[in-house]
Amino acid sequence: MYQYQYIFVRGCFLISCLLLVWYVIIIAVSQPPSVWTFSNENVVTLAANFSSSTENVLQPKSREIMSSPLLDMFNVAHRTGCKLVVCSIGNLGNQIWEYMSLFVVWKKFINSGYIPYIDNNIWENLKVLFPNLTIRSRSDDLCNVEFKRVIPKNKSLSLYADWFTNSTDCQDIYLEKYSSRYEEIVADIDEIRKEMKLRKSLTERSRKDLHKFKVKFGLQDKNVTFVGMHYRGTDYDRHLQMNYQSYNVTHPNHRYYIKAMKKFKKKYKNIIFILISIDKAWLRQNEAFIKKEGYVIVNPYYDDRIRDLVLLSTCNHSIINYGTFGVTAALLNGGETYVYDLKLPLDYRGSTLAIGLAGLLKNWKKLS
Numbered sequence: 001m002y003q004y005q006y007i008f009v010r011g012c013f014l015i016s017c018l019l020l021v022w023y024v025i026i027i028a029v030s031q032p033p034s035v036w037t038f039s040n041e042n043v044v045t046l047a048a049n050f051s052s053s054t055e056n057v058l059q060p061k062s063r064e065i066m067s068s069p070l071l072d073m074f075n076v077a078h079r080t081g082c083k084l085v086v087c088s089i090g091n092l093g094n095q096i097w098e099y100m101s102l103f104v105v106w107k108k109f110i111n112s113g114y115i116p117y118i119d120n121n122i123w124e125n126l127k128v129l130f131p132n133l134t135i136r137s138r139s140d141d142l143c144n145v146e147f148k149r150v151i152p153k154n155k156s157l158s159l160y161a162d163w164f165t166n167s168t169d170c171q172d173i174y175l176e177k178y179s180s181r182y183e184e185i186v187a188d189i190d191e192i193r194k195e196m197k198l199r200k201s202l203t204e205r206s207r208k209d210l211h212k213f214k215v216k217f218g219l220q221d222k223n224v225t226f227v228g229m230h231y232r233g234t235d236y237d238r239h240l241q242m243n244y245q246s247y248n249v250t251h252p253n254h255r256y257y258i259k260a261m262k263k264f265k266k267k268y269k270n271i272i273f274i275l276i277s278i279d280k281a282w283l284r285q286n287e288a289f290i291k292k293e294g295y296v297i298v299n300p301y302y303d304d305r306i307r308d309l310v311l312l313s314t315c316n317h318s319i320i321n322y323g324t325f326g327v328t329a330a331l332l333n334g335g336e337t338y339v340y341d342l343k344l345p346l347d348y349r350g351s352t353l354a355i356g357l358a359g360l361l362k363n364w365k366k367l368s
C-alpha cells in the first residue's frame, strides 16, 4: 500500500515536470526570436496613448519601456493603433532606404497615432549597423497579408494625408516595395543622421583600419583625406539594361573614377582612395588603371558587406556610380560626392537615387 502511494506521488511529480517543459517549449516556439531580443535589450518601444482623447497623439518623447516579452505579447494583441509598415525587399542598401522612408513618412504624420513597423528581416539586418533605431519589428507576420493601402514610392505624400488624418476605420498603410523617398529624407536629413548613427564598435574598427592604411603608405603623420569609391556591378548591370531598355545605359569604367579622383587631387593633398566592389570581372579590367592614379586600397575585407559599408561611411568623401549601397555610404559620411551620370530621368527607383540626390545636395555632383 505504502509503495503504491510512493509511485503515485512520483508519477504526479513527473507529469507536472513534463507539463512545465511542454509549456515552456510552446511559449518559446510560438514567438520568433525578435521578441526575446526585444526584451533582453530592454529596448525603449513606442507605445501610443490611446485612451479617451479624440486625437491619438504619438509622442516620440513619451515612450514607454516594455520590460517583459509577455507584456509585449499582450500589447501586440490588444493594441488599437493602426500600423504603418514597410516590408523588406532587396539587399542591405535597399532595406536601409526602406527604413529611412518609413521613418520620414511616420514623422510627417506623427500626430495621426499610426505606429510604424518594419519587418523582422529589416530589423535583423539593420540592428547590426545602427544601435539606436526608433522603429521596431513585431512578432507577428506583418507582410504576409493583402496590402489594401499602399503609398506608391513615386507619389507625393500629401495625396495620402487623408488616410492618416481620417482613419476611423484604422486601416494599415504600407509603403510600396523599394521605397526610397529621398526627397523627404533629404528634407529631414539631420534627424535621419541621428537615427542612422553607426555602431561605435564598428566605426572605431574602421578608423583603426584607416590608420593602418596611412601607415602602409607612410602617411601616418599627415592629415589624410580618405575618398571611398564604390562600383556596383554584377547583376545590377543586367537589371539596368532590362529596366531602361529605351535608354542607352552605360556603365562607368576606370575613366569615370579617374576623372573624379583627379578632381579630389586638385583640391586635397595626401589622399588615400579606397575602392570597394564585388564585381571581380570589372575590377580585373579597371583596377590597374585606377591604382596608377594614387594611393589606392582595393577591397580590404573580401566582400564583408557590413565592414565595407562602415569603412566607406567613415571616409571623408565619395565616388560612386549608382545603387543604394554606395549611396548610403556617401550620405552617411556627408562628404563631397561624385555620382555617375546615367542620363536617366528620375523615376524614384534605386537606380536613379544617386542622380536624384545629386540634384538636391549641394556637395553632390554628377559626372560622366
Ligand SMILES: *[C@@H]1O[C@H](CO)[C@@H](O)[C@H](O)[C@H]1NC(C)=O
Binding pocket: 049, 051, 052, 053, 062
Ligand atoms: C494618457 O492620456 C491620459 C488622458 O489624456 C493622460 O491623463 C495620461 O497622462 C496619458 N499618459 C501618458 C503616459 O502620456
Ligand SMILES: *[C@@H]1O[C@H](CO)[C@@H](O)[C@H](O)[C@H]1NC(C)=O
Binding pocket: 162, 166
Ligand atoms: C473622411 O472620409 C469620409 C469617407 O471617405 C469622407 O466622407 C469625409 O469627408 C472625410 N473627412 C475628412 C475630414 O476628410
Ligand SMILES: *[C@@H]1O[C@H](CO)[C@@H](O)[C@H](O)[C@H]1NC(C)=O
Binding pocket: 131, 132, 197, 198, 199, 200
Ligand atoms: C545611442 O543612444 C545612446 C543613449 O542615448 C547613446 O549613449 C549612444 O551614444 C547612441 N549611439 C550612437 C551610435 O549614437
Ligand SMILES: *[C@@H]1O[C@H](CO)[C@@H](O)[C@H](O)[C@H]1NC(C)=O
Binding pocket: 223
Ligand atoms: C585636417 O583637414 C581637415 C580638412 O581640411 C580639417 O578640417 C582638420 O582640422 C584637419 N585636421 C588636423 C588635425 O589638422
Ligand SMILES: *[C@@H]1O[C@H](CO)[C@@H](O)[C@H](O)[C@H]1NC(C)=O
Binding pocket: 207, 210, 223, 224, 225, 226, 314, 315, 316
Ligand atoms: C577624414 O575622416 C577621418 C575619419 O573619419 C577623420 O579622422 C579625419 O579628420 C578626416 N580628414 C579630413 C582631412 O577631413
Ligand SMILES: *[C@@H]1O[C@H](CO)[C@@H](O)[C@H](O)[C@H]1NC(C)=O
Binding pocket: 248, 250
Ligand atoms: C550609346 O552610347 C555609346 C557610348 O556613348 C555610343 O557609342 C553609341 O553609339 C550609343 N548608341 C545609341 C543607340 O545611341
Ligand SMILES: *[C@@H]1O[C@H](CO)[C@@H](O)[C@H](O)[C@H]1NC(C)=O
Binding pocket: 152, 154, 346, 347, 348
Ligand atoms: C510612378 O510609378 C508608376 C508605377 O510604377 C509609373 O507607371 C509612373 O510612370 C511613375 N511616375 C513617375 C513620375 O515616375
